[in-house]
Amino acid sequence: MITRLIFVExxxxxxxxxANCYTKIKLSRISPLVEIExxxxxxxxxxxxxxxxIDILCEKAGEIDEGSAPIQQFRGEFDGLRTLQYDKEMDTNKWLHWCLELLIVGSLDSEVQYEISPGNQKNMGLYxxxxxxxxxxxxxxxxxxLDRVSIDEESMDIMGDLYEKWQSELKYxxxxxxxxxxxxxxxxDFDESxxxxxxFVETNQKIRRNVEQVFIPVLNEQKQVIRDLKKQLGQLPDLNFSSIHRRQLINYQEPNKEVEFEFxxxxRDEYRREIEKVSPRKKRAKKETSHADDNSTDKDSDNDDDEPQWKRRKERLSGSSDETQADTE
Incomplete structure (x- = not known):
């Protein structure tokens, strides 16, 4: 005998x-030489x-009367073709064979449902x-x-053994x-992101295209209009030497490109003065000239306090040597 246990809605x-009932499917009268996997x-x-x-074990819900069993058992038997709801266009034996396979060894997948439900007006009862x-x-x-039967001790043992396991499986x-x-x-959420x-990428590309194809040409056109108007009015462009003073490149956007300068x-004199202000060589020469003028001023000064200490020490030493030479003579 082979027994299969499943849960039925x-x-x-x-x-x-x-909501769920234990269902025990028992197969008997099978040749001992035949194995069903x-x-x-x-x-x-x-x-x-x-x-x-088929044995159905249903747990009673709510309050249970004293002396009554907490489990209700139903039983039914396979009754050949009368049990099947087969398609008339299909061969009867093939349909029977297919349904028995589904009942006995069928997988509990998403395409198969087991249930206990009442009959209709034509076929009363529980099925x-x-x-x-x-x-x-x-x-x-x-x-x-299915028929209602009294629960037996074997069924009670099955319910007791499987109830905790079923609860654990249900939780998982x-x-x-x-x-x-x-x-x-x-x-x-990932698909939405x-x-x-x-x-975002499409919008960014669209903005870049608008800037390159619309904004920059319009801006350049406006600049050219302003330059033409200034030229007509006789206004020369302003010369900005701030980038030279800060030692920055004038054309910082394209450092390798030559800078066009309208001379x-x-x-000319203004250009020379600006170059002298920022030229390191001119600055160094001007600093040396200033230092030489300061030394000549110190020599002509009559204030000893302003003279350097080495100069006063040299004069004292030379004065003492002159006095020693006069005494010797």
Missing amino acids: NKFDSINYS ENKHLDQVVINELAIS FRVRKKIEGIFVVVLEIL KVKVKRLEQENVRLRR EKSKEL DENK
Whole structure:
């Protein structure tokens, strides 16, 4: 016997029972030589030997009457073709084979749903249903009628053993779902930031094009108009020597380009005076001349206090030597 345990969504009574129910699928009457593994293709011979029973264990919600069990059990059995909701255009045996594979070894993926839900007006009762996503729509491919039965000791043991594990798995599933949502949000924010970056680059390029193609030509045109007006009025351009005094390049935007200078013959003397003010050689020569004039002034001065100490010491020494020579004679 093979037993498969899954969790099934409660869609029949969300008030009196918990949202998820334990479902135990038992397979019996299988040849001992046949082994069924998960996601393994089932042979038709194996399907003919299968006897499938479904046990649903639902935990009661709210207050529980004294003496009553906290678990309600439902049971149903696979009943051949009457259990299937198959497509009339498909071969019956193929449809049966496919649905049994889905029930027994099918993966719990996003395209398969297991649920417990009530029947309709035609088929009253409670059903275990398997839905498969086909062309974007979840279609019921298998349903098994369930009967209410008394809970047995084995089922109680299963509930006790799996309840904590199920709660732990549910907590991790909620955490994983929250992380997936956060990842989607971060991805969306990243895409928005990429769009903002592209918009910024595009806007910056547009501004640069406007400056190069519109603003600079208009500015140069206005400058040329101003120069033409000054020329018509007889006003000469102002000569700014501040860049020379600060030892900066005149054409600081293009340092390797020669600077055009309009020479005015009438201002030759003015040019010379400006050059003498800033020429290092002229400054050095002027400083040496000034220092020589200061020394000549010191020699002619009668104030001994203004004379240097070495000069007074030399005069005292020469005076004492003259007196010694006179005494000797």
